[in-house]
Amino acid sequence: MTVPDDERFARATLCHIAEPCDRLLGRMVQRFGAVGALDAIRAGQAPPGFVSGEPESRRLDEHMAWWRVRLPSADPEADLTVCAKLGGRMICPGEPEWPTQLDALRDRVPYALWLRGPADLRYTCLRSIAMVGARAATSYGTRVAADMSAELADLGCTVVSGGALGIDAAAHRGALAAGGTTVAVLANGVDRSYPPRNDGLLAEIAQTSLVVSEWPPGTSPTRLRFLVRNRVIAALTKGTVVVEADIRSGALNTAKFARELNRPVMAVPGPVSSVVSRGCHRWLRDGIATCVSSAAEVMDTVGRIGDDLAPEPRGPVLPRDELEPVTRRVLEAVPGRGAAGSAQIAVRAGVDLDTARSRLGLLSAAGFIERRGQGWRLPRAPRKGSP
Numbered sequence: 071m072t073v074p075d076d077e078r079f080a081r082a083t084l085c086h087i088a089e090p091c092d093r094l095l096g097r098m099v100q101r102f103g104a105v106g107a108l109d110a111i112r113a114g115q116a117p118p119g120f121v122s123g124e125p126e127s128r129r130l131d132e133h134m135a136w137w138r139v140r141l142p143s144a145d146p147e148a149d150l151t152v153c154a155k156l157g158g159r160m161i162c163p164g165e166p167e168w169p170t171q172l173d174a175l176r177d178r179v180p181y182a183l184w185l186r187g188p189a190d191l192r193y194t195c196l197r198s199i200a201m202v203g204a205r206a207a208t209s210y211g212t213r214v215a216a217d218m219s220a221e222l223a224d225l226g227c228t229v230v231s232g233g234a235l236g237i238d239a240a241a242h243r244g245a246l247a248a249g250g251t252t253v254a255v256l257a258n259g260v261d262r263s264y265p266p267r268n269d270g271l272l273a274e275i276a277q278t279s280l281v282v283s284e285w286p287p288g289t290s291p292t293r294l295r296f297l298v299r300n301r302v303i304a305a306l307t308k309g310t311v312v313v314e315a316d317i318r319s320g321a322l323n324t325a326k327f328a329r330e331l332n333r334p335v336m337a338v339p340g341p342v343s344s345v346v347s348r349g350c351h352r353w354l355r356d357g358i359a360t361c362v363s364s365a366a367e368v369m370d371t372v373g374r375i376g377d378d379l380a381p382e383p384r385g386p387v388l389p390r391d392e393l394e395p396v397t398r399r400v401l402e403a404v405p406g407r408g409a410a411g412s413a414q415i416a417v418r419a420g421v422d423l424d425t426a427r428s429r430l431g432l433l434s435a436a437g438f439i440e441r442r443g444q445g446w447r448l449p450r451a452p453r454k455g456s457p
Contacts, residue, residue, distance in 0.1 A: 081104045085184070095137075116130055170192070184283045191280055197227050198230050200231065200310040220248035221365030222245070227365075230252070232320075242275060245279075252279045256272075282302070307328075312335070316345060400429040409443060
């Protein structure tokens with residue numbers, strides 16, 4: 071589907087004059103298209119029958135006034151030109167690269183998305199996981215995020231995060247180190263690196279994967295914009311993993327959006343004394359999040375039924391585990407201290423004497439037991455330092 075030029079320009083204008091996640095404007099765009107919504111803003115009057123009731127009408131009038139104040143500064147053609155010079159592009163709902171899972175946001179769907187990077191956003195996010203967490207992350211948290219992201223990349227999964235310091239940066243770096251794809255969803259224009267310390271990281275993501283924003287080039291981040299963009303991180307992905315988050319955390323805000331969208335929420339447990347893991351522990355205790363400790367467990371939670379099951383954790387396989395059941399019962403009846411005769415072992419194992427004698431012979435030949443006078447016993451473990 072090709073979006074008409076007037077619709078694309080209208081959406082680029084809306085990105086400049088209005089903040090994302092405005093449900094009034096979202097509903098207006100859904101009903102009348104971006105061109106119809108922009109015409110109503112220019113006229114300063116909502117389309118007939120759009121709002122019902124005085125409180126909502128008054129709120130829309132306030133929003134209309136604010137959007138109209140910003141209209142003279144909007145230059146969608148210049149924004150699109152700047153983005154193109156960066157090697158970027160703007161995509162709109164209905165276009166081939168638009169991820170349809172974003173439509174689950176309903177009246178909070180982005181007006182458009184600004185992209186920078188070679189990857190295809192829709193294809194990239196078909197199999198994707200959001201990984202978020204504390205900016206003030208511990209070495210434990212950054213190691214877990216990087217290792218898990220690298221493992222997810224090896225499994226062919228895209229890692230989506232917010233490009234921030236701490237867990238976000240570790241998640242992006244882990245995916246890149248494994249040669250995988252990662253998507254950074256920013257709270258500012260794709261032409262700006264924030265925080266500045268991640269300039270090199272975001273440049274590398276833009277070269278190999280994707281940097282995404284709802285705001286046109288030149289836009290600076292604000293605290294509210296960080297919270298608003300979190301819904302896009304949650305909506306783009308199959309599920310959200312939280313690695314380190316305190317009780318009040320932007321990472322948990324992303325997880326809350328995921329819950330609203332009925333997407334799985336997972337949390338990595340931290341040390342019980344860790345302040346930055348209190349939010350994860352609270353959600354695990356309350357049954358809100360699923361406990362995960364590996365990429366395999368993440369894919370088991372969100373993957374295709376029957377295709378992405380995590381293997382059951384097992385201890386080491388011991389030689390005695392390979393014995394057939396009757397022989398193992400006889401072995402378990404052999405004492406570790408002292409010695410027992412064949413008849414005594416037969417009674418303990420619940421087998422007849424001939425069976426006990428034959429199995430004891432096999433166990434002795436295999437080195438599982440040894441003779442002690444007229445009886446049998448388990449061999450002693452060699453002492454430390456003995457040859």
